[in-house]
Amino acid sequence: MDVNAEGLNLWFHDPMKPINLMNPIVLAYIGDAVYEVLVRQYLISLPNHKPHHLHKQATQFVSAKAQFLILEKWRPHLSEEEADIVRRGRNAKSGTMPKNADPAHYKQATALECLVGYLYYGKQVGRLRELMAIAFGETDETLAEAGTTKENYDA
Numbered sequence: 001m002d003v004n005a006e007g008l009n010l011w012f013h014d015p016m017k018p019i020n021l022m023n024p025i026v027l028a029y030i031g032d033a034v035y036e037v038l039v040r041q042y043l044i045s046l047p048n049h050k051p052h053h054l055h056k057q058a059t060q061f062v063s064a065k066a067q068f069l070i071l072e073k074w075r076p077h078l079s080e081e082e083a084d085i086v087r088r089g090r091n092a093k094s095g096t097m098p099k100n101a102d103p104a105h106y107k108q109a110t111a112l113e114c115l116v117g118y119l120y121y122g123k124q125v126g127r128l129r130e131l132m133a134i135a136f137g138e139t140d141e142t143l144a145e146a147g148t149t150k151e152n153y154d155a
Contacts, residue, residue, distance in 0.1 A: 089114025
């Protein structure tokens with residue numbers, strides 16, 4: 001278990017099934033919420049906290065199209081296991097499709113959320129941080145400029 005995961009105590013209720021046997025839509029359900037929290041934490045770490053600005057900035061990360069684009073950024077960095085989870089999430093039948101979302105983007109957004117849910121329930125906090133740093137455009141150089149090294153970023 002990731003030391004950070006245990007220290008955070010965010011896992012009050014473990015799922016009934018092992019994560020590799022969970023329905024991808026269920027993983028996407030929790031992944032959607034976790035992803036939203038991670039985006040909000042990032043936005044609050046930035047200087048402008050006006051509610052309208054926060055909401056506008058959040059849409060750059062949480063819309064189906066935005067999640068599709070972020071997943072494309074993540075693809076070259078995914079392990080084989082993570083890529084398999086993404087495929088399962090993309091191919092899962094959700095039953096409902098938002099009226100305003102492109103179906104292809106929505107499937108990819110579900111795939112991203114499925115991966116986030118999988119990593120969350122797998123208590124892989126460090127890996128979530130790595131992927132979210134890619135989503136936010138944080139590189140080793142931008143982390144260094146902010147006074148954060150890779151070592152303490154993972155802590």
